[in-house]
Amino acid sequence: MRVSETVEVNFDGLVGPTHNHAGLSHGNIASDQHGGQLSSPRAAALQGLAKMKALHDAGMIQAVLPPQERPFVPFLRQLGYSGIDRSIVEKVGREAPTLLAASASASPMWTANAGTVSPFADTADGRTHFSPANLTSMLHRSLEHPVTGRILRRIFADEERFAHHDALPAQAALGDEGAANHTRFCADYDSAGVEHFVYGVEAQRKGAPAPQNFPARQTLEASRAIARRHGLSEENTVFTQQNPAVIDQGVFHNDVIAVGNRTLLFYHQDAFLETATMKAELGAKLAWQCGAEMVFLEVPRDAVPVADAVRSYLFNSQLISLPDSAGRHTLIAPQDCAENPAVKAYLDGLLQQNDSPLQEVRYFDLRQSMNNGGGPACLRLRVVLSGADREALGARVLLDEDLYTTLQDWVMRHYREDLSPADLADPELLDESRTALDELTGILGLGSVYDFQREGLPS
Ligand code: SUG
Numbered sequence: 001m002r003v004s005e006t007v008e009v010n011f012d013g014l015v016g017p018t019h020n021h022a023g024l025s026h027g028n029i030a031s032d033q034h035g036g037q038l039s040s041p042r043a044a045a046l047q048g049l050a051k052m053k054a055l056h057d058a059g060m061i062q063a064v065l066p067p068q069e070r071p072f073v074p075f076l077r078q079l080g081y082s083g084i085d086r087s088i089v090e091k092v093g094r095e096a097p098t099l100l101a102a103s104a105s106a107s108p109m110w111t112a113n114a115g116t117v118s119p120f121a122d123t124a125d126g127r128t129h130f131s132p133a134n135l136t137s138m139l140h141r142s143l144e145h146p147v148t149g150r151i152l153r154r155i156f157a158d159e160e161r162f163a164h165h166d167a168l169p170a171q172a173a174l175g176d177e178g179a180a181n182h183t184r185f186c187a188d189y190d191s192a193g194v195e196h197f198v199y200g201v202e203a204q205r206k207g208a209p210a211p212q213n214f215p216a217r218q219t220l221e222a223s224r225a226i227a228r229r230h231g232l233s234e235e236n237t238v239f240t241q242q243n244p245a246v247i248d249q250g251v252f253h254n255d256v257i258a259v260g261n262r263t264l265l266f267y268h269q270d271a272f273l274e275t276a277t278m279k280a281e282l283g284a285k286l287a288w289q290c291g292a293e294m295v296f297l298e299v300p301r302d303a304v305p306v307a308d309a310v311r312s313y314l315f316n317s318q319l320i321s322l323p324d325s326a327g328r329h330t331l332i333a334p335q336d337c338a339e340n341p342a343v344k345a346y347l348d349g350l351l352q353q354n355d356s357p358l359q360e361v362r363y364f365d366l367r368q369s370m371n372n373g374g375g376p377a378c379l380r381l382r383v384v385l386s387g388a389d390r391e392a393l394g395a396r397v398l399l400d401e402d403l404y405t406t407l408q409d410w411v412m413r414h415y416r417e418d419l420s421p422a423d424l425a426d427p428e429l430l431d432e433s434r435t436a437l438d439e440l441t442g443i444l445g446l447g448s449v450y451d452f453q454r455e456g457l458p459s
Contacts, residue, residue, distance in 0.1 A: 005387060006190035008261075009061045010318070010380040011397070012052050013114070014407065014440075015045040016067030016106035017433045020419050021371055022098075024105060024140045027214030028373035029250040029310060035421075037371070041106070042415040044368030046408065048109070048379055051364050053404050055332070059323040061390070062399040064407070065111050065155075065381065066440055068147050069450045071104040071430055075143050086427035093425020102140040104424040110374045111381040112180040112255060113141065114148050116226050119184060119384035120161070121192050124231030127163040128384070130156060131226050133178030134167040137217040142170060150449045156383075157394035165229050168222055173203035176222035179381055180253035181242075183260040185282065187292035189384045194285045195232055196265075197223035197239045198254035198272070200247055209273060211247035218242075218253070236289055238281045241273040250310040255377050257309060261319035261329055264357050266297045268309050295357055303346045312340035314347075316375030317361075328359035334375045338363045396445045406443055410436070 023035015056062040073085045079099065081088045092100040108114070115132040123129050132149040135141035145167040156162035168174045181200075186193030200216025202208040210216055220239060227237045242254055246268075251257045258267035263286065272278050275298075283294045299309070309315055318332035337343045347361050364376060390398065414436035416429075423429060434452050441449065448454060 006188075006384060007061055008189050008382050009063050009385050009390070010055060011063045011065045011111055011383055012048060012380045013065050013109035013111035014067055015041065015048050015109045015369070016070055017041050017415050017436050018070040018104045018419065018424065018429065019044040019106040019109070019368065020101070020104065020421055020424060022101035022105060022421050024101060025138055025252070025373060027247070027250065027252045030371055030373040034371040039371070039419050040368055040417060041419050042411060042417050045411040045415055047364075047366050047368055049404065049407055049411070051332070051366065051376060051379070052399050054362070054364070055320070056399045056404070060320060061385075063397045064399055064403070064444075065114065065397070066151060066444060066446065066449075067106060067437065068108040068144060069437060069452055070106060070433060071100060071424060072143055073103070073430070074451050075103050076100075085430060089427050089430050090425055093422075097421065097425070100424050101421055103143070105140040107141050108144050108148065109369065110378040112378045113178045113253075114144070114381050115152065115178045116176075116182050116230070117179060117381065117383050118195060118230040118232060119189070119193070121186070121190055121384070122184070122195060122232060122236050124233075125163065127161055128156070128389070129163045129165065129230040131165040131176075131229065132167045133176045134170050134174065135177060136170045136172060136175045137177070137215050147449065147451075151446070154446055154449055155393055155395045155397055158392040161389055161392055168225055173219055174222045174225065175203070175217055175219050176226065177217045177253055180255040180378065181218040181223070183258070183265070184384075185260055185263060185265070185286050185294065187263060187290040190386065192236065192289045194282060194289055195227065195237050196260070196282060197227060197237065198242055198258070199223045199239065200242050200244070202241070209241065209244050211244040213248045214250070214252065216242075216244070216247055235285060238278065238285060240278040243270050243273050246270050246306055249306050251306070252373070255316055256313065257306075257315050259315050259317060259319050259377055262321060263292050264295045264297060264319065264329055266299070266315065266319060268299050268304070268306065268315060269301045270306055297357060299346065304342050308340055308342045312336045312343045313370065313375035314343050316377045318376045318380060322359075325359055329357055330359055331361045332376045333361050333363050334370055335363045335365045335367070336370060337361075396443070403443075410439060410443065414439070
């Protein structure tokens with residue numbers, strides 16, 4: 001790959017030291033099922049790093065986003081707890097363990113929910129726009145956006161290239177879950193494309209189709225607001241409603257049932273409420289923007305039922321273009337897809353087709369993240385960057401051999417082998433976590449992005 005080339009860079013979330021299974025996300029079946037079980041923060045972080053390294057070795061430009069401070073004591077103080085940080089954590093652990101779990105989740109690791117990014121080629125002012133997601137539908141995730149915004153502003157600091165917005169107001173009607181419900185299609189990453197926003201519900205329309213059991217976490221109102229503030233137009237946006245019936249089967253984000261790259265949309269037959277309209281609109285707009293033809297790869301329910309798609313996380317794979325791939329795609333899939341007979345048979349068949357858009361499938365063990373409902377695609381935020389954009393980054397976040405081994409070593413020194421939800425009340429964990437993050441800000445050259453750094457490290 002040429003250094004000047006404009007590419008889509010994957011910014012993977014580095015798993016934080018408090019990675020645990022607290023069963024916090026209603027409607028996310030893996031989270032519901034694993035709540036209360038023992039986790040391994042160390043294994044989780046190493047599994048994530050191994051995926052990043054493999055993509056780097058395959059010739060992709062790979063980057064990392066840091067974890068956040070957890071437990072997040074400023075949140076507990078907002079709820080009326082006072083005293084020194086260590087005793088607050090112990091007290092909340094005794095009195096309100098679910099609140100403590102919300103303050104301690106390592107959920108910022110799923111950077112597909114960090115925010116929505118519109119590449120420079122699509123926006124009115126020619127800058128790349130970032131909006132952190134308010135993540136209002138889950139308490140533990142609603143804590144993320146202020147620090148996410150701070151980190152994004154620090155990394156993408158050059159105001160001539162990058163524009164930053166605050167998260168949308170934290171209201172149910174404006175629930176926004178970021179890039180997990182947003183896919184950009186294009187012929188080439190540096191030319192004009194079409195941005196596809198998929199929403200779960202139109203919150204302000206009475207009687208609008210909506211799931212019955214599980215929350216619709218993304219609203220049309222939020223998606224439209226993001227497009228508006230990013231300077232997108234009717235010509236380069238498409239808004240599509242998710243099928244409410246699949247939300248009720250555990251598809252809590254669109255990236256659990258569909259994934260796209262360049263001109264390819266790979267999706268399940270039951271993913272959308274009005275599939276034909278979606279295809280017509282995306283096809284027409286992409287042709288108008290850049291003369292390219294959309295490729296729709298629909299997986300029939302007879303081949304892969306929705307339940308298998310959710311269990312295996314087939315569509316939470318990453319679709320990537322490796323260097324010299326001649327327009328064909330590689331699927332970065334969870335190991336669970338290789339172990340699910342229906343999914344494996346479907347993928348094997350697809351690879352054997354002569355005109356298959358897929359070149360290869362690579363399977364990764366991401367068990368720790370998967371147990372909380374986070375597959376390969378959940379762990380990454382895609383940012384289109386030119387060579388000059390990459391040189392302008394304000395922190396050392398691009399992965400290379402040296403950063404990889406440094407981060408591996410950092411994980412080995414600071415992360416616990418095992419963690420149970422009860423351990424979250426251990427004040428030592430708070431100190432360990434802060435010490436680790438303080439060292440990490442030095443490794444990545446981030447400056448002081450965390451609240452505790454402004455108050456000084458605990459003695
Ligand atoms: O928001 N799980 C995350 C998983 C996010 C997956 N992201 C994408 N699909 N893009 C969520 O539901 C579970 C935490 C716990 O239960 O401990 C959690 O937050």
